[in-house]
Amino acid sequence: MGLPRVDGSHCNNLAMRIGIDLGGTKIEAVIIDADGKPRWRQRMPSVTKETDNLPEAYQQTLAIISELLQRAEQAEPAIKNLPVGIGTPGAESAGGVMKNCNSIWLNGQRLRQDLENKLQRSVRMANDANCFALAEAHMGAARHAQSVFGVILGTGVGGGLVINGQLHQGVNHIAGEWGHNRLPIALPENERGENEIAEPLQQRACYCGRNNCVETFLSGPGLSRSYFLASNSLVSAQDVVQKVAVGDAVAREVWQQYLQQCARSLAQVINIVDPEVIVVGGGLSNVLSLYDELPCYWRPYIFSDQINTQLLKAELGDSAGVFGAAWLW
Ligand SMILES: [Zn+2]
Numbered sequence: 289m290g291l292p293r294v295d296g297s298h299c300n301n302l303a304m305r306i307g308i309d310l311g312g313t314k315i316e317a318v319i320i321d322a323d324g325k326p327r328w329r330q331r332m333p334s335v336t337k338e339t340d341n342l343p344e345a346y347q348q349t350l351a352i353i354s355e356l357l358q359r360a361e362q363a364e365p366a367i368k369n370l371p372v373g374i375g376t377p378g379a380e381s382a383g384g385v386m387k388n389c390n391s392i393w394l395n396g397q398r399l400r401q402d403l404e405n406k407l408q409r410s411v412r413m414a415n416d417a418n419c420f421a422l423a424e425a426h427m428g429a430a431r432h433a434q435s436v437f438g439v440i441l442g443t444g445v446g447g448g449l450v451i452n453g454q455l456h457q458g459v460n461h462i463a464g465e466w467g468h469n470r471l472p473i474a475l476p477e478n479e480r481g482e483n484e485i486a487e488p489l490q491q492r493a494c495y496c497g498r499n500n501c502v503e504t505f506l507s508g509p510g511l512s513r514s515y516f517l518a519s520n521s522l523v524s525a526q527d528v529v530q531k532v533a534v535g536d537a538v539a540r541e542v543w544q545q546y547l548q549q550c551a552r553s554l555a556q557v558i559n560i561v562d563p564e565v566i567v568v569g570g571g572l573s574n575v576l577s578l579y580d581e582l583p584c585y586w587r588p589y590i591f592s593d594q595i596n597t598q599l600l601k602a603e604l605g606d607s608a609g610v611f612g613a614a615w616l617w
Contacts, residue, residue: 307614373616419612421448442570
């Protein structure tokens with residue numbers, strides 16, 4: 289079975305859109321109007337992670353989604369028969385089954401097909417990073433931009449690409465997955481013109497089976513690890529950021545290294561996609577110095593004398609997932 293395509297040819301001028309976000313602790317549904325204004329919104333608790341009966345947990349998840357949609361229809365009868373967008377914690381494989389979901393009962397299930405049968409509507413799905421990018425591009429910090437790369441710097445590192453309001457998922461459904469590129473290592477020249485290794489050579493295993501993925505350096509746990517390697521002291525990414533703010537010398541050095549790494553990684557994206565806006569979400573997006581400093585760090589790596597790409601903080605917070613799901617149609 290082929291993957292669902294999301295492109296301009298399927299874009300509808302819908303009067304209303306329905307989005308459902310499958311989160312770890314809650315499942316949320318929203319109806320937005322043609323301008324993106326929320327008309328109705330409701331959430332229900334998700335299946336708990338402690339469950340050991342995975343098939344039952346999966347059926348419960350389908351039932352919760354169905355219940356939310358019924359409530360949505362009661363609130364706005366006009367949505368009857370409209371398609372639904374679903375934000376998921378993982379991805380749909382080429383064979384049509386779910387993979388990489390931390391809500392593990394979804395893995396191996398034909399979620400989209402099962403939902404289409406149960407809801408009797410067309411369903412499109414995208415992962416949380418893609419929904420984030422889509423929502424910020426339509427309603428958030430990047431709403432003025434034609435080309436948007438959405439970046440999540442949080443527990444993991446994700447991304448999504450939106451061009452002219454349309455999500456680009458790609459033929460393998462991996463567009464935007466810059467977090468699993470290998471971190472570009474810099475070899476700056478010293479005053480004698482010789483290359484020096486800027487960072488201690490490290491080998492970081494990524495959960496995806498590769499080594500030295502961008503995510504293993506730029507996620508919260510990645511930053512925490514960098515600080516540990518420099519200080520032998522294990523603290524959270526948030527604590528590292530606080531130490532930077534109070535002038536801790538080691539933390540400042542680690543943060544500069546982080547900015548360097550982030551700049552080199554994003555410069556590769558800019559050299560390929562050249563987006564108008566890069567919008568940043570996730571826990572580390574709250575570090576405000578990022579937006580002033582990072583563009584200084586990425587300058588040497590970008591193939592242009594003038595760089596107009598804007599780096600902006602996300603505006604929609606936790607709501608981006610469910611709004612982005614609605615914008616899948
Ligand atoms: Zn990886």
